[in-house]
Amino acid sequence: MKTAVSIPDDLFKTAEKTAKRLGIPRSQLFARALEEFIKFHSKESITERLNRIYRKENNISKENSDDLSVEILRKSLKNDSW
Structure with a gap:
């Protein structure tokens, strides 16, 4: 499908150089860029x-989550002999 868009001159020049460097048509460059942006x-x-x-x-705040993690760690190390 053919479409027309307006872009800044500097961006157009950069796109033109990039397409030439990659050896692809400018329209293919724009299509790839749009695909990546959407993804x-x-x-x-x-x-x-x-x-x-x-x-x-979970309805758990960051603070409650940290407290819970510390409590679980304490319980798991309770019978550990150091």
Whole structure:
């Protein structure tokens, strides 16, 4: 599909040089860049959604989580002889 976009002159010049260096058409460079941008933001979005789910599920603050970790460590070392 053909489309028209406006980009700053400096970015266009850099894209032109990059496409030549890679030996690919400029339109292919733009398509690859857009694909990578979309993938990056999709992963970011998925991670953020998972983080929200786990925060809700666990409902444990950072401080409580640290306290809980220390308590578990103490219990696991209770019968350890040093």
